[in-house]
Amino acid sequence: MKKFTIAPLSLALALAISGCNSPEQKQANVEVQAEQPIDVAVQNPFFAPWGTPHETPDFAKIKTEHYVPAFEKAIAEQQQEIAAIIANQEPATFSNTIEAMEYSGNLLDSVAGVFFNLTSAETNDELKAIAKKVSPMLSAHSDDISLNADLFKRVKAVYLQKDTLNLTTAQAKLLEDSYVGFVRNGANLNAEQKEKIRELNAQLADLTLKFGDNLLAETNAFEVVISDKAKLSGLSESVIAAAAATATERGYEGKWVFTTHRPSITPFTKYADDRELRKQLYLGYTNRANNDNEFDNKKVLAEIASLRVKKAQLMGYKSHAHFVLEDRVAKTPAAVYELLNKIWPTALEKANVEVADMQKLVDAEGGNFKIAAWDYPYYAEKIRKERYAIDEEQTRPYFALESTLQGVFKTAQKLFGITVKERTDLPTYHDDVRTFEIYEADGTYIGLFLADHYVRPGKRGGAWMNSYRKQYNMNGVDSTPIIVNVLNYPRPTENEPTLLTFDQASTLFHEFGHGLHGLLSDGKYRSQTGTSTPRDFVEFPSQVMENWMLQPEVLAMFAKHYKTGEVIPQELVNKIQAASKFNQGFATTEYMAATLLDLNWHSLEDSEIRDTAKFEQDALKEWGLIGEIDPRYRSTYFAHIFSGGYSAGYYSYIWSDVFGSDAFAAFQENGIFDQATAKAFRKHILSSGGSDDALNLYRKFRGKDAGIDPLLRSRGLKD
Numbered sequence: 001m002k003k004f005t006i007a008p009l010s011l012a013l014a015l016a017i018s019g020c021n022s023p024e025q026k027q028a029n030v031e032v033q034a035e036q037p038i039d040v041a042v043q044n045p046f047f048a049p050w051g052t053p054h055e056t057p058d059f060a061k062i063k064t065e066h067y068v069p070a071f072e073k074a075i076a077e078q079q080q081e082i083a084a085i086i087a088n089q090e091p092a093t094f095s096n097t098i099e100a101m102e103y104s105g106n107l108l109d110s111v112a113g114v115f116f117n118l119t120s121a122e123t124n125d126e127l128k129a130i131a132k133k134v135s136p137m138l139s140a141h142s143d144d145i146s147l148n149a150d151l152f153k154r155v156k157a158v159y160l161q162k163d164t165l166n167l168t169t170a171q172a173k174l175l176e177d178s179y180v181g182f183v184r185n186g187a188n189l190n191a192e193q194k195e196k197i198r199e200l201n202a203q204l205a206d207l208t209l210k211f212g213d214n215l216l217a218e219t220n221a222f223e224v225v226i227s228d229k230a231k232l233s234g235l236s237e238s239v240i241a242a243a244a245a246t247a248t249e250r251g252y253e254g255k256w257v258f259t260t261h262r263p264s265i266t267p268f269t270k271y272a273d274d275r276e277l278r279k280q281l282y283l284g285y286t287n288r289a290n291n292d293n294e295f296d297n298k299k300v301l302a303e304i305a306s307l308r309v310k311k312a313q314l315m316g317y318k319s320h321a322h323f324v325l326e327d328r329v330a331k332t333p334a335a336v337y338e339l340l341n342k343i344w345p346t347a348l349e350k351a352n353v354e355v356a357d358m359q360k361l362v363d364a365e366g367g368n369f370k371i372a373a374w375d376y377p378y379y380a381e382k383i384r385k386e387r388y389a390i391d392e393e394q395t396r397p398y399f400a401l402e403s404t405l406q407g408v409f410k411t412a413q414k415l416f417g418i419t420v421k422e423r424t425d426l427p428t429y430h431d432d433v434r435t436f437e438i439y440e441a442d443g444t445y446i447g448l449f450l451a452d453h454y455v456r457p458g459k460r461g462g463a464w465m466n467s468y469r470k471q472y473n474m475n476g477v478d479s480t481p482i483i484v485n486v487l488n489y490p491r492p493t494e495n496e497p498t499l500l501t502f503d504q505a506s507t508l509f510h511e512f513g514h515g516l517h518g519l520l521s522d523g524k525y526r527s528q529t530g531t532s533t534p535r536d537f538v539e540f541p542s543q544v545m546e547n548w549m550l551q552p553e554v555l556a557m558f559a560k561h562y563k564t565g566e567v568i569p570q571e572l573v574n575k576i577q578a579a580s581k582f583n584q585g586f587a588t589t590e591y592m593a594a595t596l597l598d599l600n601w602h603s604l605e606d607s608e609i610r611d612t613a614k615f616e617q618d619a620l621k622e623w624g625l626i627g628e629i630d631p632r633y634r635s636t637y638f639a640h641i642f643s644g645g646y647s648a649g650y651y652s653y654i655w656s657d658v659f660g661s662d663a664f665a666a667f668q669e670n671g672i673f674d675q676a677t678a679k680a681f682r683k684h685i686l687s688s689g690g691s692d693d694a695l696n697l698y699r700k701f702r703g704k705d706a707g708i709d710p711l712l713r714s715r716g717l718k719d
């Protein structure tokens with residue numbers, strides 16, 4: 001992802017990184033009404049201050065027909081601003097070039113801030129059609145800037161004087177990121193090299209698309225058809241009914257069909273008693289796009305890996321992973337390998353204990369076979385049921401949405417001294433949305449928090465945080481943040497408030513962790529504030545926040561039965577905590593094995609086309625992966641890295657979890673509401689955004705680097 005200071009780019013980045021488990025968005029085929037009445041430009045509400053409290057976008061005034069003209073004008077404005085920077089007769093300086101770029105594109109930031117939030121949270125066919133129209137306009141616009149040779153000349157001129165400019169840390173980082181952003185787009189290459197990069201990009205685009213198409217075809221093609229009802233033993237009625245419906249769809253009326261799609265295979269491998277069928281379906285899943293047919297991905301991915309090395313080396317990097325990791329916290333593949341090396345043996349050891357446990361169960365049942373990969377989900381589920389069964393209906397009454405939200409606010413209040421005041425008179429984009437003003441203890445206004453909790457047809461799935469306006473300070477003028485948390489909880493019914501599962505309640509804490517990152521931001525440059533941090537860092541403040549929910553002191557504040565007011569019994573909490581650590585040997589090992597495959601493929605330093613099967617086998621053998629576990633993704637269906645945006649980046653989840661666990665350990669050492677620790681966390685992490693190298697920020701907070709023991713303990717891999 002390009003990473004410098006142009007509004008649509010930083011916004012796209014913010015959208016990409018703050019979305020937790022966001023599915024792909026689909027575009028609709030509806031034409032935009034192109035002709036606008038002439039007076040729209042005059043009345044377009046984007047072209048004047050909102051005039052509302054806190055300059056909240058006045059949603060009621062925005063009509064669908066305002067967006068396209070607003071985008072057009074916003075793009076034209078930034079084009080003029082960039083042209084003026086280039087045309088400046090003065091020699092390039094930090095202020096007239098780097099800061100001027102950073103300060104450009106205000107209108108675009110404001111229009112895109114509203115539009116892209118709504119296309120996720122409250123969309124319709126018209127907005128989808130506009131998105132389809134403006135997306136190419138925006139990417140052409142950002143290309144015009146990031147590939148502008150004259151602009152780069154000025155940026156480079158400033159960059160070459162960087163050591164004599166007396167810049168602050170944030171300024172030095174802004175300069176570095178601007179320069180590196182251009183370089184990573186090929187700015188330093190000659191014409192011939194640029195042409196070669198274009199060719200490589202085109203080939204890569206074709207191959208990654210092909211990888212995805214092959215995988216989809218293979219996922220759709222595989223099926224296990226069952227005609228004997230006895231073979232469905234162990235499965236629930238709803239799973240059986242779904243399999244019958246799939247059978248009808250596929251022309252097997254009266255039979256049952258299971259496929260390698262998750263909702264079908266997951267319950268089957270977990271619950272079906274028939275071992276042979278579990279094996280068939282499991283192998284169907286793990287051999288997708290690996291069947292020596294027209295949809296085989298082995299050659300496709302080997303070529304992708306090879307082209308990526310060529311491209312990285314043209315740009316001056318040793319490998320694709322070196323290129324990708326340069327602007328992440330990890331910086332180098334060696335740093336990621338080092339971390340994985342530390343965690344791997346412990347995870348594997350725990351997995352071996354889990355296997356031994358399951359083998360005992362098989363032996364006791366007189367199974368007379370060795371646990372295989374297709375037995376793992378089935379026997380793990382048996383053990384989970386026996387030792388950790390929790391009835392969700394028992395916990396939900398303690399997690400009413402309203403009291404959980406108050407629990408989140410109270411936690412933030414106790415940590416950071418902030419206060420929360422609900423307002424009911426501010427404009428919102430939907431009646432579901434609630435608005436809260438956030439204040440310092442001394443009454444200073446911080447920002448606005450929007451909470452959009454309920455599932456709706458126009459909202460995409462999942463949960464995420466985003467900003468309508470980020471905190472920043474431009475030419476001495478402060479912009480206060482407008483931050484939103486969007487979730488998909490069920491609505492209350494006539495008889496019952498919205499009651500959350502334990503995971504849903506945890507998500508509310510998680511998203512508010514992102515929210516605090518945006519709200520408590522205190523920086524100068526928009527491209528560095530709030531959640532504008534590297535991908536392997538951005539989940540860290542939200543992961544930390546989840547920990548408070550599990551503390552007895554915090555649960556006592558909010559986890560009260562919605563009818564009786566009784567606080568959740570500690571015994572139930574202990575059970576939930578124990579269950580959360582179950583099967584973590586498997587979960588960590590299968591995830592890490594996929595991470596290792598990703599890194600091995602992308603750390604290659606030559607472009608020789610590898611034999612995929614052998615490459616994968618050698619890699620896993622070298623690391624000593626046990627036969628009972630497969631990588632979460634094997635190479636031929638590892639879409640994250642071969643057709644998605646995660647190449648050399650699949651490690652990010654565990655990387656930010658290391659930070660999250662270690663940071664909470666600081667609170668456990670000093671007291672979970674210790675004010676000095678909270679103050680340091682706020683100052684160096686939440687308020688600092690991406691204004692400094694993340695490892696420096698972390699050291700300032702913690703006094704040392706993050707260790708892995710807190711992570712191992714939180715996953716139950718270590719006592």
Ligand SMILES: [Zn+2]
Binds near residue numbers: 018020510514
């Ligand atoms: Zn998150």
